[in-house]
Amino acid sequence: METNKKIKDSIILKVISSIFSLITTALGAIPLAFKVILKKLISSLFLSLILFMVFHINFIQTLLSILIIFILINLVLDFKLLSESFINQYDSIYGNFKFSFIINKYLKGKEKYKVSPIIIKNKEKYRVIEYGTYSFNPTNESKITGFLAISEEGWILQEKEIINDVINLYRMWRYIYFNQILGKYLKKNHKPLIKFWIKFQNRLKLEIEKRKNDNYKKFDNINNKQILAILEDLDNQVLEQYPFVIEKLQICLEIFNNIYNIFLRPSDKFYSYIYAQIERIANITQEENKIWTKRLRTWESLYKYNLIKVGKMPEPNFKEISKGISIDAIKYGKR
Secondary structure (H helix, E strand, C coil): CCCCCCCCCCHHHHHHHHHHHHHHHHHHHHHHHHHHHHHHHHHHHHHHHHHHHHHCCCHHHHHHHHHHHHHHHHHHHCHHHHHHHHHHHHHHHHHHHHCHHHHHHHCCCCCEEEECCCEEECCEEEEEEEEECCCCCCCCHHHEEEEEEEECCCCECCCHHHHHHHHHHHHHHHHHHHCCCCCCCCCHHHHHHHHHHHHHHHHHHHHHHHHHHCCCHHHCCCCCHHHHHHHHHHHHHHHHHHHHHHHHHHHHHHHHHHCCHHHHCCEHHHHHHHHHHHHHHHHHHHHHHHHHHHHHHHHHHHHCCCCCCCCCCCCCCHHHHHHHHHHHHHHHHCC
16 A cells, blocks of 8 residues: 555544535435425315315415425435435545545546545445546546545555455446436336235235135136146146245345445445345246246147137246346446
8 A cells, every 4th residue: 555644534524524414415305395396286285275265274374384294204205315315425525525635646637536435345444536527427437537446544555456346346336326226127116016026926826825725616617627727737837936936026125125235335245245136036037937938838728729819928027126236236346
């Protein structure tokens, strides 16, 4: 490491950084408030009108009160997002103050700079200082001119392997942070969808087991034994596929529940966990595809009896669930 003077933490800088972070986080919450107002305006007007007509309560005051309540509820629900924004703002602002001497030493011309959150590798804390020629759009990676990896104490790293690892961890964090939180394919509101599919699969399994235990009495009107045998095969294949489907969904839900660690505590340990889960999903999918092949053949047999017209089995929605988490992480994790 380069023998610069060790940079110590400062309580004054921490206080100043906290104040600035609160201000910027509050300013960032303003668009959320306007979004709530636009979404809830009609319902607020309608409710205020009812209260005015029934109880003769001041219409304007009631309307404002209802909108404020809606905004406060939304802010409470989005507390995790706001706290994440505050922590990242604090890390960046405090880093700018703390490492200003190093930043200016390597700053060239009209370059902009950005200090990363604390990055943990092998339980050691590091930072990355990013330099670029971008103006208002830091998402454009083509404008990045370079990175400087340093320890939390301010030593400039010299070991090439550690430098590459720390910068790769930062670039993964950077990509996910500046793009949609959970990737291109998966949105935050898909978490309830994952829970729905878990419930659906559990319910489907229960119904099939009931049907089998009842010896398919509901199908007594079907006299063709071959068709009944095909329907039973389909049920058996659904039950065979069930453990793979459930495990994939539960893995995705687990990743969902831990995804904010990417922003608050980027580390080699967390990304290793992500890779392990992605690899597990890939292995499960290989086994699951074997069952899908059998199910397609069984459906083709059923189609021959002209009971159900099947062109091509649709891919189940749960295959989309793993995409958003895995694609971006893989793309930037091994650069």
